[in-house]
Amino acid sequence: MTVHPGALSRSRRATKRPLLDVVAEVLLAQPGASLAEVAEFAGISRTTLHKHYATRDELVRAVGQRATDIWEQAVDRVADEPGTKAGLRQLLAAMIDSGPQLTFLWRNPALDEDNELTQRYIDVENRCLAVLDRARKEGVLAASTPDWWLLQTLYALVYTAAESIQFGKLAPLDAPDLALSTLLNGLGAPAAGAGSGKPDKGE
Amino acid sequence: MTVHPGALSRSRRATKRPLLDVVAEVLLAQPGASLAEVAEFAGISRTTLHKHYATRDELVRAVGQRATDIWEQAVDRVADEPGTKAGLRQLLAAMIDSGPQLTFLWRNPALDEDNELTQRYIDVENRCLAVLDRARKEGVLAASTPDWWLLQTLYALVYTAAESIQFGKLAPLDAPDLALSTLLNGLGAPAAGAGSGKPDKGE
DNA sequence: GCCGGGGTGAACAGTCATGTTCAGAACGGT
DNA sequence: ACCGTTCTGAACATGACTGTTCACCCCGGC
Numbered sequence: 001m002t003v004h005p006g007a008l009s010r011s012r013r014a015t016k017r018p019l020l021d022v023v024a025e026v027l028l029a030q031p032g033a034s035l036a037e038v039a040e041f042a043g044i045s046r047t048t049l050h051k052h053y054a055t056r057d058e059l060v061r062a063v064g065q066r067a068t069d070i071w072e073q074a075v076d077r078v079a080d081e082p083g084t085k086a087g088l089r090q091l092l093a094a095m096i097d098s099g100p101q102l103t104f105l106w107r108n109p110a111l112d113e114d115n116e117l118t119q120r121y122i123d124v125e126n127r128c129l130a131v132l133d134r135a136r137k138e139g140v141l142a143a144s145t146p147d148w149w150l151l152q153t154l155y156a157l158v159y160t161a162a163e164s165i166q167f168g169k170l171a172p173l174d175a176p177d178l179a180l181s182t183l184l185n186g187l188g189a190p191a192a193g194a195g196s197g198k199p200d201k202g203e
Numbered sequence: 204m205t206v207h208p209g210a211l212s213r214s215r216r217a218t219k220r221p222l223l224d225v226v227a228e229v230l231l232a233q234p235g236a237s238l239a240e241v242a243e244f245a246g247i248s249r250t251t252l253h254k255h256y257a258t259r260d261e262l263v264r265a266v267g268q269r270a271t272d273i274w275e276q277a278v279d280r281v282a283d284e285p286g287t288k289a290g291l292r293q294l295l296a297a298m299i300d301s302g303p304q305l306t307f308l309w310r311n312p313a314l315d316e317d318n319e320l321t322q323r324y325i326d327v328e329n330r331c332l333a334v335l336d337r338a339r340k341e342g343v344l345a346a347s348t349p350d351w352w353l354l355q356t357l358y359a360l361v362y363t364a365a366e367s368i369q370f371g372k373l374a375p376l377d378a379p380d381l382a383l384s385t386l387l388n389g390l391g392a393p394a395a396g397a398g399s400g401k402p403d404k405g406e
Numbered sequence: 407g408c409c410g411g412g413g414t415g416a417a418c419a420g421t422c423a424t425g426t427t428c429a430g431a432a433c434g435g436t
Numbered sequence: 437a438c439c440g441t442t443c444t445g446a447a448c449a450t451g452a453c454t455g456t457t458c459a460c461c462c463c464g465g466c
Binding site: 029030031032109136142145146148150152155156157159160181182183184185186190 | 310342348349352353355359360363366372373381384385392
């Protein structure tokens with residue numbers, strides 16, 4: 001398929017973004033995309049793509065590694081205030097920010113093959129669990145909730161918020177608060193008339 | 204690869220389950236699985252699979268249609284008590300029960316090509332929205348929450364609960380209550396020292 | 407101007423999934 | 437035993453993707 005000059009230059013601009021981020025998004029939207037499609041979307045030629053990552057497998061694993069890097073940094077950044085609401089908010093914000101990468105990581109069964117990556121994954125997940133556990137001990141999260149459910153719900157909210165942003169439904173700056181509020185308080189109506197929810201102009 | 208007689212007869216038993224359900228699970232776990240793998244997993248020959256569904260695309264769309272059927276039935280079943288907590292619980296239970304099928308439907312961008320399916324999808328989704336909206340008007344769900352966020356969170360909880368069950372972390376009978384409680388109350392600690400030992404669905 | 411690195415397009419062989427056909431086995435009903 | 441249906445294994449043609457190579461171009465440094 002021929003690349004139109006216009007389309008190519010348009011893609012060129014996208015090249016400024018880290019290659020692997022673009023790849024993550026493409027492969028997330030179309031898991032079966034060919035390398036030619038991936039390359040075109042990233043604004044480079046298939047040959048060049050092959051020069052950086054010899055095989056498809058290598059490329060996928062590189063995306064996984066980068067996603068893990070990002071996740072790691074996000075978790076590290078909340079090390080200072082681990083158990084507070086603000087800490088949770090910050091963690092959510094950082095993770096939602098990297099929604100596509102993380103979603104790619106979480107949804108790719110193929111990445112389990114890579115032992116090194118799996119080890120890092122477990123590592124970061126444990127640090128995530130530690131943050132949540134700390135929040136539980138601080139009385140921010142319910143003590144009775146199993147840790148795995150906390151974690152899975154966190155993932156679900158990150159993914160949902162990121163998708164809503166990408167879909168244009170949710171403003172990026174609103175996302176962390178919405179996710180945090182949902183995580184902590186749910187979406188049920190406040191018990192009595194005491195309005196705890198943000199007053200919202202009717203739609 | 205040759206199929207061992209033992210493995211084959213084992214698969215045969217699985218044939219009792221609707222073919223499309225098995226396909227949904229396989230394609231969910233390994234989106235890139237070949238038709239040969241799908242057929243083997245379903246306990247039939249590739250030839251037979253081709254006889255039922257001429258092309259891969261046709262097969263995928265059939266799975267999507269079936270998933271939509273199931274979803275439709277789940278939503279219909281709560282038509283009698285639309286706005287209550289019990290109604291929401293029932294909806295969650297039915298959807299979690301069909302977690303793999305629904306997840307397959309939600310995660311398959313390729314299905315958007317099928318116009319008929321897309322129309323049905325929108326239809327069911329709207330009925331889902333109606334149920335949630337009703338619950339909001341009844342004071343079960345917070346009035347300020349945007350409908351799309353309600354819906355997405357519902358999806359996320361269904362998917363997460365179903366996955367937790369499949370992973371062996373969550374008992375199927377516990378799932379609806381856990382999901383409902385999380386949806387309504389979140390996972391934050393109760394405001395004061397009022398000891399609530401377990402995720403309560405106190406009425 | 408010369409040079410080198412990175413990028414590009416084109417072509418190639420190899421591999422694999424797909425879709426199709428066919429002859430025959432297994433099964434169930436008569 | 438007969439017959440029709442369904443499933444099966446095998447083989448085949450086709451097409452797509454992959455991974456590789458090579459000649460060439462662009463661009464910035466020397």
